[in-house]
Amino acid sequence: MFLNFLNLVFLDSAFPVIFILVLFAVLNYRQIPLNSIFRFILIFFLITLLFRVLFYMHMDAKYNARYLYTLTLFFIIFSVIGFSEMGEFLQKYISKKIPVLTITRIKIFLILIIGVSCIGKALSSPDYKSYLKEIIQIIRNSEKKTLLIFDETKDCARIAYHAGVECFTFESILDKDLKSLDYALSTIERKGIKTFVLVEKSDNDFKNFFKERKTRFPLKLIKEFKEKHICFSLYEYDVDYDSKLIY
Amino acid sequence: MDFIHILKNIAKNKAASLILIVLLGIVLRIIRAIEMNRYDVDCYIYFNMAINWANYGANYTYSNCLQTIPPLLPFLMSLGYKLGIQPEITGIFFGIMLGSLIPFCMFYIVKTLLKRADLALLAAFFGAIHPSLVRISVRCLRDSLYIPLIAIALVCAVAAIKNRSVVKWSLFSFVVTLACFARYEGYEFIIIFLIWVFVEIVIKFVGKHNHPFAITHSPATIIDIKYYSCSLFFVLAIFLSLNLFVYYSFSLCQNRYTSPFFSIVNSIIDSIFTK
Structure with a gap:
């Protein structure tokens, strides 16, 4: 359970390179002045960490790494103490073998390595949830002005907001058994309101959902979007299906 | 002149190095803001709140949107919206501007703590390029x-401890209260402050006399007692009065930490006046 928490602290809050420097600072604890300022910063770290752990234990939803970013300030302050220690440590083992590498040069190389890795990480992977962009583009480029979503998830609501369409949940206009979905959709479509249907499920799962309830499936798949464990399926009303209906 | 000499010369001029580091931080944040897509979690809630706030005021906003959201970010966005700037742009602007102050804060804290300007510059550099801080800013x-x-509050606290200044503790309280209106986790800082005062008093008096109640009337002890009690009073007074102001200004905003406390106070005052 705490492995995930420690992973977030190590990878996101501290960042591995900075964390290694903090470990060296722990080894070099004699350099840390035990004055009032240090005590304040230490209490800040301990109390913040304590509250984050308690929050983590009592939270049902996904725990975001950004909740731990206040600890980053602490890690940065103490990583610099480890920096000089790490330079001396490397000097002991490297300078004997390669005399050209003096302590100053080792420190400059260290700064360059840390800088490149941090800037690389900071600017990499800009496409955060790239499927959102794709779905929003598809909805924006069409003339349809309504989005029907299966569950009221945050992702769906934000897609509707950025695509500039009105969004309704299934539950708000239909019964829970979905028996009236085909009728409701065909009525909406005949009024001239073109509707998308968005579900946070794979296409197969959503079709099985209808099969289990012995309900007809009046939708046509536009595209299935997958990224890591998240899967979205975007549908529109099947026009051919409408002609088969008898009222 | 080789590369290392150039770096050494730059590092000699501390002020210029610090400005260069801060500029690097701003540039990184702007690049990140340009390349990143804007479809962020929860942000549409803040946009809606900001637009409502600008058009109809705070009470309408809190009666129609999520009441548990603290007021600082929607308020700043609504200010931008009134000037004709998109809420999204205002949010990113404030994120980048405040985020680029982090290197200054790191520099000051490390310089005061370790009394070494080179390490302070290194801390400023880490503050400017740390991936988590760059990414969250935009x-x-x-x-x-x-x-x-929170970084600015830490700076205020460090400055207050260094100079034994009650004014700086008041500034600390003001910044912490602003942080509380950005995220309610900011209330932890008041607990941190109270624990710190307790620890300091214990260390000062127990260390001196071996007995916590054996306080002598020496001038130094009296100055210490004055300093801690004044700091405590000002921090709590500013913190509570600002919270009270926000509680009454945005009565529909449900602050899960202070609302229960203030509603009890309110009911007591009501019961006294109705009698």
């Missing part, structure tokens, strides 16, 4: 205001 989230405000 997102339209409450965290992009909260983390720099």
Whole structure:
């Protein structure tokens, strides 16, 4: 359970390179002045960490790494103490073998390595949830002005907001058994309101959902979007299906 | 002149190095803001709140949107919206501006703590390029205001401890309260402050006399007692009065930490006046 928490602290809050420097600072604890300022910063770290752990234990939803970013300030302050220690440590083992590498040069190389890795990480992977962009583009480029979503998830609501369409949940206009979905959709479509249907499920799962309830499936798949464990399926009303209906 | 000499010469001029580091931080944040897509979690809630706030005021906003969201970010966005700027742009602007203050904060804290300017510059450099801090700065989230405000609060605390200044503790209280209105986790800082005062008093008096109640009337002890009690009073007074102001200004905003406390106070006052 705490492995995930420690992973977030190590990878996101501290960042591995900075964390290694903090470990060296722990080894070099004699350099840390035990004055009032240090005590304040230490209490800040301990109390913040304590509250984050308690929050983590009592939270049902996904725990975001950004909740731990206040600890980053602490890690940065103490990583610099480890920096000089790490330079001396490397000097002991490297300078004997390669005399050209003096302590100053080792420190400059260290700064360059840390800088490149941090800037690389900071600017990499800009496409955060790239499927959102794709779905929003598809909805924006069409003339349809309504989005029907299966569950009221945050992702769906934000897609509707950025695509500039009105969004309704299934539950708000239909019964829970979905028996009236085909009728409701065909009525909406005949009024001239073109509707998308968005579900946070794979296409197969959503079709099985209808099969289990012995309900007809009046939708046509536009595209299935997958990224890591998240899967979205975007549908529109099947026009051919409408002609088969008898009222 | 080789590369290392150039770096050494730059590092000799501390002020110029610090400005260069801060500029690097701003540039990184702007690049990140340009390349990143804007479809961030929760931000549409803040956009809606900001537009409602600008058009109809705070009470309408809190009666129609999520009442548990602290007011600072929607308020700043609504100010921008009144000037004709998109809420999204205002949010990112404040994120970048406050985020680029983090290197200054790191520089000051490390310089005061370790008394070494070279290590302070290194801390400023880490503050400018740390991936988590760069990434959070350009997102339209409450965290992009909260983390720099916490850094500024730390600076105020360090300055107050260094100079034994009650005015700086008051400034600390003001910044912490602003941080509380960005994210409610800011209330932890008041607990941190109270624990710190307790620890300091114990260390000062127990260390001196071996007995906590054996306080002598020496001038130094009296100055210490005055300093801690004044700091405590000002920090709590500013903190409570600002919270009370926000509680009455945005009565529909449900602050899960202070609302229960203030509602009890309110009911007591009501019961006294109705009698």
